[in-house]
Amino acid sequence: MDFTRRDTLALGMGAVALTVLPFRANAAADDAIAAFTGGAAMADAGVTLTAPEIAENGNTVPISVEAEGAVSIMVLAAGNPTPGVATFTFGEMSGAHSASTRIRLAGTQDVIAIAKMADGSFAKASSNVKVTIGGCGG
Amino acid sequence: MKFKAMTAVAALLLSVPAMTLADPDEDSLAINGELDMVTETAAPAHLSDALDTIYSGWRFREDETQALQMDDFDNPGMVFADLGLDQWNKVEGEAGKSCASCHGTPEESMKGVRAVYPKWNETAGEVRTLAMQINGCRTENMKAEPYKYTSGQMTNMEALISVQSRGMPVDVVIDGPVQATWEAGKEIYYTRFGQLELSCANCHEDNYGNMIRADHLSQGQINGFPTYRLKNAKLNQVHARFKGCIRDTRAHTFEAGSPEFVALELYVASRGNGLSVEGPSVRN
Amino acid sequence: MAEGVKPRVKAPSKAAAGEAVVLKTLISHQMESGQRKNADGTPIPRSIINRFTCEFNGTSVIDIQMEPAISTNPYFEFEAVIPEAGDLKFTWYDDDGSVYEDTKSVAIG
Numbered sequence: 001m002d003f004t005r006r007d008t009l010a011l012g013m014g015a016v017a018l019t020v021l022p023f024r025a026n027a028a029a030d031d032a033i034a035a036f037t038g039g040a041a042m043a044d045a046g047v048t049l050t051a052p053e054i055a056e057n058g059n060t061v062p063i064s065v066e067a068e069g070a071v072s073i074m075v076l077a078a079g080n081p082t083p084g085v086a087t088f089t090f091g092e093m094s095g096a097h098s099a100s101t102r103i104r105l106a107g108t109q110d111v112i113a114i115a116k117m118a119d120g121s122f123a124k125a126s127s128n129v130k131v132t133i134g135g136c137g138g
Numbered sequence: 139m140k141f142k143a144m145t146a147v148a149a150l151l152l153s154v155p156a157m158t159l160a161d162p163d164e165d166s167l168a169i170n171g172e173l174d175m176v177t178e179t180a181a182p183a184h185l186s187d188a189l190d191t192i193y194s195g196w197r198f199r200e201d202e203t204q205a206l207q208m209d210d211f212d213n214p215g216m217v218f219a220d221l222g223l224d225q226w227n228k229v230e231g232e233a234g235k236s237c238a239s240c241h242g243t244p245e246e247s248m249k250g251v252r253a254v255y256p257k258w259n260e261t262a263g264e265v266r267t268l269a270m271q272i273n274g275c276r277t278e279n280m281k282a283e284p285y286k287y288t289s290g291q292m293t294n295m296e297a298l299i300s301v302q303s304r305g306m307p308v309d310v311v312i313d314g315p316v317q318a319t320w321e322a323g324k325e326i327y328y329t330r331f332g333q334l335e336l337s338c339a340n341c342h343e344d345n346y347g348n349m350i351r352a353d354h355l356s357q358g359q360i361n362g363f364p365t366y367r368l369k370n371a372k373l374n375q376v377h378a379r380f381k382g383c384i385r386d387t388r389a390h391t392f393e394a395g396s397p398e399f400v401a402l403e404l405y406v407a408s409r410g411n412g413l414s415v416e417g418p419s420v421r422n
Numbered sequence: 423m424a425e426g427v428k429p430r431v432k433a434p435s436k437a438a439a440g441e442a443v444v445l446k447t448l449i450s451h452q453m454e455s456g457q458r459k460n461a462d463g464t465p466i467p468r469s470i471i472n473r474f475t476c477e478f479n480g481t482s483v484i485d486i487q488m489e490p491a492i493s494t495n496p497y498f499e500f501e502a503v504i505p506e507a508g509d510l511k512f513t514w515y516d517d518d519g520s521v522y523e524d525t526k527s528v529a530i531g
Contacts, residue, residue: 056200056422057368060493077491081457084489088500091482095442095501099484102493104455132352211432211446214495221428221450290426371494 029076029083029112036074036087036114037122046123047073047115058105058131066098067115067123073099074116079109105131161347162197162356167416170210173305175414182411184312188343194413195356195365195421198347203368207420215297215366215418218290218373222298225291231282240279244302252296252303253415256404258315265319267403268296269375269395287395293364293373300364300417308361308415310407323405326398332389338406341383353422358383359410360403362419373418376403427451431512433526437504445476445483448497449514449522455490471496473515479508504528 047067055061065073065088075085088099105111112126167175177194185192196204210216226237226244241247255268266274272295273284285292312320327338341350342358349355364373377394380402384391392398432446449471456468470490476483483502502510507530514522 052200052202054200056203059371060368062202062205064499080491082490085491086489087487089482089485089487091477091484093478093481093483093503093505095444095503098501099486100497100499102497104491104493211430211448212497214448214450214497217428217430217448217450217495220430221426224428 026078026080026083029078032074032076032083033112033114036116040120040122042114042122042124044124046070046117046121047113047125049075049111049113049125049127051111051127051129053128054130054132055105056132058107060102061105061129061131062100062102063111064098064100065113065115066096067113067117068097069118070097070115070123071118072116073097074114075103076112076114077103077105077109078112080104080106085111105129107131162193165197165201165204167194167196167204167208169208169304171208175305175416176307176412177414179412182408185409188339189357192359192410192413193346193357194410194416194419195359195362196416196419198354198356199420199422200354203420203422206366207416213366213418213420214371215364215373215420216301218294218364218366219297219301219418222294222296225295226298231276231280233279233281235280237275237280240275244298248299248302250303250306252300252417253306253309255310256316256400256407257311265316265400265404267395267400268299269377270400272296272299288375288378290372293375296364296375297373297418300415303415304417305414307412308407308410310404310411312404312408316404319401320404320408322398323401323403326402327405330387331384332387334387336387338383357409358406359413360406361410361413362416362421364417365419365421368420368422427516427520427522429512429514429522429524431510431524431526433510434528435526436529436531439530440503440505442501442503443528444499444501445510446497446499447474447476447512447524448495450495451514451516453490453492453494453496457490469517471514471516474498475513475515476500476502477511477513478502478504479506483510504530506530 047065050064052061065075067073070090072087072089074087076083077085085103086101090097108130110126110128112124115123167177169175177197179192181189181192196207206212229236252268256265259266269287269292276282276284330337338358341355346355346357360376363376367374377399380399381391381394427450429449434443437443451471454466454469458466460466468490470488472488474486474488484500486498488496508528510526510528512524
C-alpha cells in the first residue's frame, strides 16, 4: 500500500530510456548497402521514402517507397539489430514503381531506401522516425 | 488518500513534459469511406455527474494508427474476423454441429448482437458477456470444449460477431435484473487499486486527453473491442486489457471471465452507450 | 504449415485495358524474428515469411524479399498494370517450406 517516490520515478523513466535510443550508424547496414550497390555512388534524388515523424509503436510503422524507373528498392532500418527490412523488385507488369508496408523499428532511428535504376545508377533517401513506447494500460 | 493518488497521476503525467495535447483530436471516422461512426456524443444520463461528452478511443490515436481502421483492407483485425468465419462454419463437439447449423450466416443472425452485450440471459439466470455466450453455445449446444477466455479463437469469433454491428450504437441495458451487477461494476471502476492507489476513473475520467508516459490517455471505452493493438500485433480481448490496466497500478488483478470483470465490463460498456460499435478496432 | 495463416487480398474485379490498379494484401502470420526470448531465456527460433510475389498471367508484378523487420501480419500495397483479362496470383513463402496462395480474376470492362 505504500506509495513511494521511487515507484513513480521508475514508471516515468522506463519510457524515457526506451524512447531516446539514438540512431547508430551500423556496420551491418553499410555492408548491406555495399552489397546492393557494389559500392557505386548514390544520387540524393530519384527515390521517395514516406514514413511518420513519430510512430506510436515501433512494432508497426507504416512506410512507402516510390522510384520511377527503378528495377528494385532496398529498405534498411539502420538502428535495428539486423538492418535488413525488405527488397522490392518490380516486374514487367508493375504499375507505378511504389510499394507500402509496415515495419518494426527497435527505437528512434533513420530508415533508408536505396533504389537501383534501370540504367544501373542508384538513388538514396532516408527519413528519421521517432519511436515512442507507450505500453501503459497493459 | 486523495492527495497520494493525485501525486501518482501527476508524476506519471509529468514524465513526458514536452507534449501537452489536452483533448481528443477533431478527426472523423468513416470506414471504407462510407460507414460513418459516432466517435463523440453526449454522455449517457447515468454519467451526467461525471462527463458531458464521451469519445471513442480512436480519437486519441495518432493519424497513422487512425488510418489503419479507416479501411477494411488496411485493418489487420479483419483477417481475424475471416478466421472467425472459418471457425463459425466448422463442425465441432459431440452434437455434430457448427455455429452455422443453428445460426445460419453471421450476417443474418448476429446483426445488433455486439451492441447490447453484456446482457441478461434469462435461461441461465446470469449476466453474460459475448465471450460467455459464445462459450455457452459451445458447451451447451455443441457439446464442444469452450474457447479459452482471452484466446485467439475467442477474439476471432468476437471480431466476426462485432463486425455485424459496426456503426450501430452501443446500447447496453443497466437496470432490471442486471442492475446489481452494474452497481458492482461501477464500484470496481471507482476503487483505487495497487501501490499507486489509482482507480480506472483517476486515469480515464479525470485525466483523459492528457499524456501519460508516451501515451495519449483516452476515456478507456470498450466500443472498439476486440482491438488490434500495434503493441502486440493481435486482437485483444477486453478482459485482457482490464488486466493490463490494473497491473499497471501494481495491484493483483482479477481473472479474465471472473464475476468482477463481467460486472466491470457491463459498467464500462454502459459508459459508452451511444458510441458506435467499432470492433475490430485498431489501437496502439 | 503454421497455424491460423490466412491471406487476404484486395483487387478490383474489373479494370480498363492497360489500367494500373492498386492491390492490397495481408496475411496473418507471427513473423517470429528470431531475436525474442522465452520467459526462461531460451531464444525463440526465427520463423517468418521470407518472400512474397505477385504475377499477372504468369508475368511478374512484384517480387519482395522479406526480412524479420517486416511486422507481424505482413501487409503490402502496390500497383499492377492490367493489359488484358486474366489472373493475379499472390504467393507467400514461409521459412518452414509452406507456400500460401491466392488468386483473383480481373475482367476488362
